[in-house]
Amino acid sequence: MKSVFVINGFLDSGKTQFISYTLAQPYFRTKGTTLLIMCEDGEEEYDQKLLAATNTVLVKVSSEEEVAPDALMELDKKYRPSRVIFEYNGMWNYKNFKLPFQWKLEQQITTIDTSTFEVYYNNMRSLLGEMIRKSELIIFNRADGLNDKLTTYKRNIKALNQTAEVVFEDKDGEVNATLDEELPFDVSKDHIDLTDDTYGIWYLDAIDNLDRYLGKTVSFTACALVPGDFAKGYFVPGRAIMTCCAEDIQFLGYACKYADADKLKDREWLKVTCRVGKEYFAGYEGEGPVLEAISVEKTKAPKKEVLTF
Numbered sequence: 001m002k003s004v005f006v007i008n009g010f011l012d013s014g015k016t017q018f019i020s021y022t023l024a025q026p027y028f029r030t031k032g033t034t035l036l037i038m039c040e041d042g043e044e045e046y047d048q049k050l051l052a053a054t055n056t057v058l059v060k061v062s063s064e065e066e067v068a069p070d071a072l073m074e075l076d077k078k079y080r081p082s083r084v085i086f087e088y089n090g091m092w093n094y095k096n097f098k099l100p101f102q103w104k105l106e107q108q109i110t111t112i113d114t115s116t117f118e119v120y121y122n123n124m125r126s127l128l129g130e131m132i133r134k135s136e137l138i139i140f141n142r143a144d145g146l147n148d149k150l151t152t153y154k155r156n157i158k159a160l161n162q163t164a165e166v167v168f169e170d171k172d173g174e175v176n177a178t179l180d181e182e183l184p185f186d187v188s189k190d191h192i193d194l195t196d197d198t199y200g201i202w203y204l205d206a207i208d209n210l211d212r213y214l215g216k217t218v219s220f221t222a223c224a225l226v227p228g229d230f231a232k233g234y235f236v237p238g239r240a241i242m243t244c245c246a247e248d249i250q251f252l253g254y255a256c257k258y259a260d261a262d263k264l265k266d267r268e269w270l271k272v273t274c275r276v277g278k279e280y281f282a283g284y285e286g287e288g289p290v291l292e293a294i295s296v297e298k299t300k301a302p303k304k305e306v307l308t309f
Contacts (some may be wrong), residue, residue: 032082
């Protein structure tokens with residue numbers, strides 16, 4: 001299988017600079033040929049000396065048809081690369097991108113110009129979402145002077161991809177210090193009462209900062225998810241959240257211990273109060289947030305059954 005690396009992002013988001021830096025690193029060197037497929041022209045250009053020194057062949061394409069599986073196999077026959085790097089065009093819908101079956105996606109990274117993120121997030125969220133959803137790493141560059149917005153931007157990304165690592169860099173490429181979270185509820189309290197507007201923020205914050213909630217109780221209105229094959233004595237209280245459009249609605253909730261879980265109906269509405277803990281859970285394939293129900297009461301469906309970010 002041929003290893004493939006995809007670097008995507010909108011024009012002038014720093015893709016070329018990132019790829020150039022990575023190619024120059026000793027840990028990324030390889031004995032064979034690297035095929036670099038450039039899908040759009042930006043302001044940055046590749047250093048020909050760097051390409052020669054790293055045995056990298058640069059191929060420029062201008063249409064999605066040129067990166068279709070059949071077209072890519074022709075490039076494979078011509079250059080016989082040991083690996084492939086895509087500098088992908090952010091204006092192409094990544095949902096349509098397919099690799100030949102002999103090629104394996106090794107890593108996907110999205111680069112973002114922090115100064116223009118808000119515009120793209122508000123106006124091209126569907127395209128942005130397709131790029132981010134499968135990326136392991138999201139790099140926000142040019143974050144200078146925008147510290148007051150970075151926490152919100154990180155939550156925006158986590159709403160699209162909960163497992164992605166999010167990194168902020170200034171103009172010199174230095175990673176910023178840990179962000180100070182400004183949350184819409186008081187985490188110093190032993191009990192946190194969540195609303196429709198704060199549930200999603202709590203859910204995402206607990207992914208990265210679970211320790212701040214351990215032992216505390218939280219209350220929220222939840223839709224019950226009761227999978228038929230779920231562990232006995234557990235259910236998932238959560239909410240449906242739309243990040244991009246109706247097609248992207250996802251259910252966000254954590255496993256919850258409840259002795260009467262088998263008596264619950266799937267998709268019924270509940271008022272849940274539970275204690276936050278951390279333990280191994282098979283559904284997570286490791287440790288993660290596990291709630292312990294203190295009270296579970298039936299309630300009416302809220303006015304907003306689907307939340308948005």
